[in-house]
Amino acid sequence: MKLNWLYGALFSGRKLVWASAGAMLMSSVAASAATEVRVWHSLSPYNKEIFEGLVKDFNRDQKDVTVKLKAFANEDEVEAALEAAKKRDERPQLVQLDDDRAPDEVAGRSYIQPLNTLLARYPIKDAKWFLSEQNTFARDNKGRLVAFPYMVDVPVMFYNVDAFKKAKLQPTVPQRAWSGLQDQLVTLANNGSRTCPLTSDQPVSINLENLAAVNNQLYAGGDNGLKAKSKPAFSFDSMYIRHLSLMISWVRSELMVKPEYNSVATKRFAAGECAVLFSTSENLGYFKNSKKLDFAISGLPYYPEVTKKPGNPFVGGSALWVTAGHSKDSDAASAKFLAWLAQPKRAAEWYQATGFLPLTDQAFALTDNGYYKNLGDWKQLVAANATSPGANSRGFRIDNYPRIRAMFRQTLETALSGNQPAPTALKTAAAEAAKMMAKK
Structure with a gap:
């Protein structure tokens, strides 16, 4: 009886150990299965720190997607790296670029996927873009948004x-x-x-x-x-x-x-x-x-x-462009990250901490008057970009x-x-x- 009990106890213990090991293995597999989204950017040192903080929050908030950043000194270096990357896996999923005042041409590059194409499959819900649709920045000749207007300034x-x-x-x-x-x-x-x-x-x-x-x-x-x-x-x-x-x-x-x-x-x-x-x-x-x-x-x-x-x-600055040729899971992960950045709290934090224009109406509305104290005409200068621009300042x-x-x-x-x-x-x-x- 005692032997049977001991044998049973040992067997149960082994089952417990094996179950625990299996759980750890599954957890490890799940963690390694997170889809990676690589982002290349050329933000200034101060804005780079703000962006890194937001990305850390995103990576901590969920386990399905991991965003990895790579910083460059300027946009010329980003463009050179894109040109040198001949294979899909050498390119990032998202990259910071200007629209070069010819966004149709940028959107037409073989390795670029227009944002409107991505959002048609993975829409960002309840977000209304702050910058007027009449403004030509990061929009094609049909008025469609071809890049994520995240680093827009005046x-x-x-x-x-x-x-x-x-x-x-x-x-x-x-x-x-x-x-x-x-x-x-x-x-x-x-x-x-x-x-x-x-x-x-x-x-x-x-x-x-x-x-x-x-x-x-x-x-x-x-x-x-x-x-x-x-x-x-x-x-x-x-x-x-x-x-x-x-x-x-x-x-x-x-x-x-x-x-x-x-x-x-x-x-x-x-x-x-x-x-x-x-x-x-x-x-x-x-x-x-x-x-x-x-x-x-x-x-x-x-x-x-x-x-x-x-x-x-004219508004200026740059935007996050989506690259083409990645898997469906990769595109879905990129869309998830962009949707997270567009959340009112996150978008308001980016606007207030940097000086880039608000990404959405919600981000602007969430910013109370205390932020504008001692900033002169900043609130009025920002608000002017939510309305239709004059014919001479659309872009x-x-x-x-x-x-x-x-x-x-x-x-x-x-x-x-x-x-x-x-x-x-x-x-x-x-x-x-x-x-x-x-x-x-």
Whole structure:
């Protein structure tokens, strides 16, 4: 009897051990069966940390999908890596890219799957996109969303409130008229901001693209290329000549530091060295995290002689594009991650922490007024993008625009260095752009 009992006890114990081992094995298999979603991005260091935090939350919230991030220094490196990846498994499931002002072309790449195709199979429920459907960013010529508009920003004017107070400017806000801002910059330069009254890291956006949009003018012919049957032409008229001449004089008189790149301008502003910065809203979270910086936000300047009321600038930034050729499980996992990012709480957290525009109406509505305290006109500047934009600020379509933009940047660099007068620089740039548009 005792032997039988002992034998039975040993047998039961073995069953328990085997059952436990089996459970552990099944658990291990289940964990390893999680579908992997690889995401490539080129976010700034500060926004990269915010994104990494959200991804950690997603991976912790569920076990079916695991998101793995890979960071690149800039979008050029991302594009180079995509070009080098010849096989499907070498590519990510999601990748951060600009729409290059020609989203149809990006969506038509062999390795890209338009977002609307993915969402037709795996819809994101109850989410209403914040950015107006009339805006062309990340939408094809039929108005369909071809990428997830997660890193969309707008150009703004950041200003150091302490610098304005030190200069005894009342009120302590920059004027929106270019002439009025010039007077303030003189006062700022003479009262504490001599080394850097104004700087920028967005010369083409401020001095060409949005000079048009904010002044309610077309940037290019054929309704900014949106309806043109032929290549839209750039016509840099007297407004552009006047403006670039003004900017050249500002650099010469040291009211403005020549454009500074690779985060130089943003770091200087964050350190309190510069009174005014023209940059993109994606830096808002970074500045807000700089505890010693007292700053606020205003819209870009305009010319009252050209328009009585400033228009909205073009939205910019980038989006998450879905790559093609992956399995159904992989696509479903990518859609699950995007749907999670679109949840009101998560989308609001991203908006508030970074300065990118809200992903959804729900994210904007979930953000209370306490967030906007001491941020100047930020709430109004954001809200303007939920409504239908004017005809001049919907966006623009320009073939080969990345190369054209690089050429424009070099043209402005040459002019602002005093090596070419504004009329010559702009005429040459327009002619060169026409040639570039003809090249695919």
